[in-house]
Amino acid sequence: MFDSQFYHKLIQELNTYNAALVAVSKKKPVSDILLALDAGQQIFGENYVQELCAKQPEITDSIEWHFIGHLQRNKVKNIAPFIHTVQTIDNMNLLAELDKAASRNNRIINVLLQVYIATEETKYGFDREEVVRLFEEDVMSSYKNIRVAGLMGMASNTNDTTQVRNEFNGLFKLFRDIKPELNKNIRPVLSMGMTSDYKIALDEGSTMIRIGSALFGSR
Numbered sequence: 001m002f003d004s005q006f007y008h009k010l011i012q013e014l015n016t017y018n019a020a021l022v023a024v025s026k027k028k029p030v031s032d033i034l035l036a037l038d039a040g041q042q043i044f045g046e047n048y049v050q051e052l053c054a055k056q057p058e059i060t061d062s063i064e065w066h067f068i069g070h071l072q073r074n075k076v077k078n079i080a081p082f083i084h085t086v087q088t089i090d091n092m093n094l095l096a097e098l099d100k101a102a103s104r105n106n107r108i109i110n111v112l113l114q115v116y117i118a119t120e121e122t123k124y125g126f127d128r129e130e131v132v133r134l135f136e137e138d139v140m141s142s143y144k145n146i147r148v149a150g151l152m153g154m155a156s157n158t159n160d161t162t163q164v165r166n167e168f169n170g171l172f173k174l175f176r177d178i179k180p181e182l183n184k185n186i187r188p189v190l191s192m193g194m195t196s197d198y199k200i201a202l203d204e205g206s207t208m209i210r211i212g213s214a215l216f217g218s219r
């Protein structure tokens, strides 16, 4: 169930940081999404292509879909007709495929580069040096149907808040360094922070948090 009381408190808190909210609706029914839309939420995040493509046509309200899961190249064509932002670009082949699919749909798709900041083996992303190099070499400018809006990262899943803070701080510094190279037509995005660590992320400069379980209940 959608927790509207928590939602409204969270929106107030986010306003003081001038940060945005992605409501992460994975594994939750369309009815929950409709409740959140009614409360004023616009941006929704999903992790699985099949689930997203099933939900998307069921909702007629205007909605900004963000893809936040691991995206396989052969699935790009399924979301290209409607996806607003892919937050999880973790290799250049994926970016090239998305550009091609966006072009076929006559669309511009926003992307975030996913950066590997955790100590866990299971997380995906570029490392910091790769991100710096991609911007130095201006690799992204050849993709005409892609807008690079910023960076996304996930901290380690640990109770050690100092470690989480350090990981977010590292990503913030990288964001600050590459910010002048980002697309000038959109507000730069630093997507970091989930239910367990969003307060730390906001303190460390997040401009967009991704909240699932605190809004919709545990999965």
Ligand SMILES: *Cc1c(COP(=O)(O)O)cnc(C)c1O
Pocket: 024, 026, 047, 068, 069, 154, 193, 194, 195, 196, 210, 211, 212, 213, 214
């Ligand atoms: C599931 C997920 C979230 C939301 O996680 P919660 O802990 O439920 O808030 C945020 N970001 C990504 C990348 C996710 O996969």
